[in-house]
Amino acid sequence: MQFRHKGQKPKIENENEAVSITSLNEGERGIVSHAVGGFGLLRRLAEMGLTPGTEVKVLRKGLFSGPVEIEVRGVALALGHGVASKVFVKPLKDASHG
Amino acid sequence: MAKQLRIALAGNANVGKSVIFNQLTGLNQIVGNWPGKTVERAEGTLHFKGYKIRIIDLPGIYSLSTFSMEEIVSREYIAVEKPDIIVNVIDASALERNLYFTIQLLELEAPIIVDLNQIDLAAKKGIRIDAEKLSKALGVPVIPTVAITGSGIAELLSTVIAVAQGEKKLEPLKVSYGREIEERVRAIEKIVNAKLPQICKVYPARWVAIKLLERDADVAGKLKNYKNGLEILDYAEKIASELEKMHGESSPVIIASERYSLASKIAKDVTVIEVPPRISMEQKLDAVTTHKIFGYLVLAGVLASMFALIFAGGSLISASLESLLLNFSLWVEQWLPLFLPQVVVNIFSKGVLGGIIAGITIALPYIVPFYILLALLEDSGYLPRAAFLMDNLMHKMGLHGKAFIPLMLGYGCNVPACIGCRIMETERERFIAAFVVTLIPCAARTVVILGLVGRYVGLQAALALYAFDLILVFTMGRIAFKALPGEPVGLIMEMPLYKKPSIKNIALKTWSRTRDFVYIAFPIIVAGSTLLVALEMSGFMNYIVWGSSPLIAGWLGLPVEAGIPLIFGVLRKELTLILLSELVPIQSLTAVQMIVFSIVTMIYIPCVATIAALNREFGWKKALAVTLIDVSLALLIGGLAYRILSLAMPT
Numbered sequence: 001m002q003f004r005h006k007g008q009k010p011k012i013e014n015e016n017e018a019v020s021i022t023s024l025n026e027g028e029r030g031i032v033s034h035a036v037g038g039f040g041l042l043r044r045l046a047e048m049g050l051t052p053g054t055e056v057k058v059l060r061k062g063l064f065s066g067p068v069e070i071e072v073r074g075v076a077l078a079l080g081h082g083v084a085s086k087v088f089v090k091p092l093k094d095a096s097h098g
Numbered sequence: 099m100a101k102q103l104r105i106a107l108a109g110n111a112n113v114g115k116s117v118i119f120n121q122l123t124g125l126n127q128i129v130g131n132w133p134g135k136t137v138e139r140a141e142g143t144l145h146f147k148g149y150k151i152r153i154i155d156l157p158g159i160y161s162l163s164t165f166s167m168e169e170i171v172s173r174e175y176i177a178v179e180k181p182d183i184i185v186n187v188i189d190a191s192a193l194e195r196n197l198y199f200t201i202q203l204l205e206l207e208a209p210i211i212v213d214l215n216q217i218d219l220a221a222k223k224g225i226r227i228d229a230e231k232l233s234k235a236l237g238v239p240v241i242p243t244v245a246i247t248g249s250g251i252a253e254l255l256s257t258v259i260a261v262a263q264g265e266k267k268l269e270p271l272k273v274s275y276g277r278e279i280e281e282r283v284r285a286i287e288k289i290v291n292a293k294l295p296q297i298c299k300v301y302p303a304r305w306v307a308i309k310l311l312e313r314d315a316d317v318a319g320k321l322k323n324y325k326n327g328l329e330i331l332d333y334a335e336k337i338a339s340e341l342e343k344m345h346g347e348s349s350p351v352i353i354a355s356e357r358y359s360l361a362s363k364i365a366k367d368v369t370v371i372e373v374p375p376r377i378s379m380e381q382k383l384d385a386v387t388t389h390k391i392f393g394y395l396v397l398a399g400v401l402a403s404m405f406a407l408i409f410a411g412g413s414l415i416s417a418s419l420e421s422l423l424l425n426f427s428l429w430v431e432q433w434l435p436l437f438l439p440q441v442v443v444n445i446f447s448k449g450v451l452g453g454i455i456a457g458i459t460i461a462l463p464y465i466v467p468f469y470i471l472l473a474l475l476e477d478s479g480y481l482p483r484a485a486f487l488m489d490n491l492m493h494k495m496g497l498h499g500k501a502f503i504p505l506m507l508g509y510g511c512n513v514p515a516c517i518g519c520r521i522m523e524t525e526r527e528r529f530i531a532a533f534v535v536t537l538i539p540c541a542a543r544t545v546v547i548l549g550l551v552g553r554y555v556g557l558q559a560a561l562a563l564y565a566f567d568l569i570l571v572f573t574m575g576r577i578a579f580k581a582l583p584g585e586p587v588g589l590i591m592e593m594p595l596y597k598k599p600s601i602k603n604i605a606l607k608t609w610s611r612t613r614d615f616v617y618i619a620f621p622i623i624v625a626g627s628t629l630l631v632a633l634e635m636s637g638f639m640n641y642i643v644w645g646s647s648p649l650i651a652g653w654l655g656l657p658v659e660a661g662i663p664l665i666f667g668v669l670r671k672e673l674t675l676i677l678l679s680e681l682v683p684i685q686s687l688t689a690v691q692m693i694v695f696s697i698v699t700m701i702y703i704p705c706v707a708t709i710a711a712l713n714r715e716f717g718w719k720k721a722l723a724v725t726l727i728d729v730s731l732a733l734l735i736g737g738l739a740y741r742i743l744s745l746a747m748p749t
Contacts, residue, residue, distance in 0.1 A: 038585075039313075039348065039350075040165070041588070042348055042350070042351055043163065043165070043348070043350040043351065043354070044165055044590055045590070046350060046351040046354035046355065046358075047160055047161040047163065047165070047198070047350075047354055048160060048195070048590055048592075049194070049195050049198070049358060051351065051354055051355040051358050052347070052351075052355065053355075054358075060388055062390070062486065062487070062489060062490060063390045063394075063487075063490065064490060065490075066486075066487075066489055066490040067486055067489040067490070067499060067589055069388070069486065069593060073192075073194040073195050073358075073362070074191070074192055074193070074194060074195070074223075075192045075194075075195050075592060076592070076593035076594075076595075077590065077591070077592055077593065078482065078485075078486045078489070078499070078589060078590075078591045078592075078593050079588070079589060079590055080489055080493065080498050080499070080588035080589030080590070081489075081490070081493075082493070082588045083588035083589060083590055
């Protein structure tokens with residue numbers, strides 16, 4: 001589990017498991033594994049509660065690869081498509097969980 | 099003399115902080131800017147139990163890092179100005195995320211009281227919070243409130259006084275980190291304490307240490323001013339890298355994760371989940387208003403009815419106010435010459451009074467209903483939904499969904515729209531948004547487009563002008579996005595729950611914004627109008643008209659007299675139509691001339707009030723640049739339109 005800077009080599013072991021948040025469907029859940037991007041974006045995402053290990057649920061996806069609305073720590077958060085595609089999660093199989 | 103007390107309200111956005119502020123201060127508030135910053139500063143006073151309490155409403159923020167100007171302003175105020183008490187307003191329905199901010203206030207060693215607000219919303223989500231337990235966990239008083247109804251506000255104030263008088267002691271939780279981080283924070287703290295006594299007088303040494311570990315650019319900048327600063331920076335840098343190597347994450351993320359795990363632990367301990375939430379009215383409304391198809395229909399409906407209301411109401415009030423004020427100015431013109439020379443009377447009545455009347459007939463009728471509806475949309479929580487729907491399109495201009503909000507405001511009036519661009523995170527985004535805002539036809543320009551083209555050429559032609567304007571806005575936005583250096587910022591936005599707006603809060607918001615508008619716009623409208631009247635009376639205007647005739651008649655194909663309304667239109671755009679009809683019989687104009695005149699009015703120059711707003715937000719250089727670009731664009735498009743349309747629709 002890690003957040004890393006642009007350009008740094010990925011060090012995650014089971015990288016294959018992690019998918020971008022944009023590839024989850026509405027109603028699906030995942031555990032944040034890492035995010036890619038600049039210093040500012042990584043910090044902002046962490047500050048809004050998207051730290052590694054946090055469970056997120058996709059509430060809604062916008063039209064034509066639009067923004068993604070997720071639930072994180074009991075709060076609904078809208079992420080632009082570009083931002084959302086930089087956040088990687090490990091999908092949780094059991095959609096009814098929690 | 100009353101004892102003085104200074105308190106600050108601090109907390110996340112969407113927690114009802116401004117409602118609390120309005121409940122506390124009512125009409126006794128001043129909204130302005132932080133010195134030298136384009137960040138809103140709201141301050142008010144109230145008297146309670148023999149105390150005169152000054153209240154500062156800090157901007158709504160999610161963190162005390164250096165992501166935005168708002169965050170820097172807030173933390174500097176708390177650390178440097180040291181208010182007596184900080185009321186940390188937290189949203190009971192989003193406790194964990196709000197506690198993340200509370201933890202940072204505790205790290206800043208600020209004297210805090212927690213206002214646990216929106217317990218009604220939390221109840222709707224099926225959440226109940228044990229305030230007593232939360233108070234024990236944080237070591238500070240926690241007062242549950244429902245700001246919208248005013249419930250709990252009196253108790254909040256009593257607690258503030260009790261703490262100020264020392265009757266209630268604060269024993270704030272000492273935030274400690276996991277061993278690996280804690281050891282490093284202490285190591286840096288020790289050296290900061292020993293070598294930077296000046297900084298430690300203002301900021302807690304431990305806080306400085308944490309910020310250095312987080313690679314906070316602002317704190318690093320402060321250290322560079324001191325002799326030992328660089329040495330300490332190097333040391334902290336080394337320690338931060340060490341930590342990052344161990345965790346494989348960047349240090350702000352490591353520390354944010356730690357804070358969140360504490361916030362999460364506290365939140366779990368104090369939350370009593372009562373009942374599983376039912377699908378509420380608000381959730382259904384949320385689902386419809388963000389729906390892939392219905393969402394856009396609702397958005398279109400909201401916008402259309404908003405503008406219909408503003409125009410129907412606005413023109414009605416405007417007309418009656420205008421006739422009333424006209425009588426007044428006739429009366430002045432009749433009686434004043436008995437006391438003053440005629441020249442002075444003319445300048446006064448046409449210039450000064452004319453300016454004030456112009457201001458009142460736009461400000462009151464169009465701005466006030468506009469502000470009321472805006473406050474309604476804001477307080478209900480609809481605006482983030484609109485931003486969500488429009489995010490994709492806004493990205494094409496290098497902006498994100500939030501920019502849709504000032505753009506939408508622009509259709510009412512460009513002045514609040516330019517100020518509304520503050521919701522964008524970076525200076526670059528603010529400026530691009532404000533630039534395209536000036537190209538959006540405001541209420542005054544709509545009067546011209548509908549009154550001229552809509553009435554005489556046809557509604558379809560007027561609508562075509564709007565469609566053309568949208569394309570122009572989009573194209574210019576895209577050009578500005580490509581031309582200005584910098585990276586576009588993506589959307590990260592909280593989607594608050596829908597709430598029932600309070601009438602009192604809407605009234606107060608409308609009042610303070612209207613007042614703000616009057617302060618920005620009126621002086622400049624009056625000055626501009628006086629100057630133009632003086633130019634006209636001294637005969638200078640004729641030279642200007644003569645000088646501009648090649649442009650007006652030759653290039654744009656308009657009657658020569660059309661230059662005068664276009665010059666006066668800088669004061670208020672709808673004046674162009676009124677003056678034009680006084681100078682030229684409208685029926686004598688060709689359809690092409692009407693369309694060209696409307697196009698030019700639509701884009702040629704931001705009105706003086708907008709220029710003043712641009713100047714306030716971005717400085718005179720950028721205000722001038724926008725003005726020049728808009729004027730050249732209007733002339734270019736106007737001239738081209740004249741030529742193309744003359745071929746397409748010969749008369």
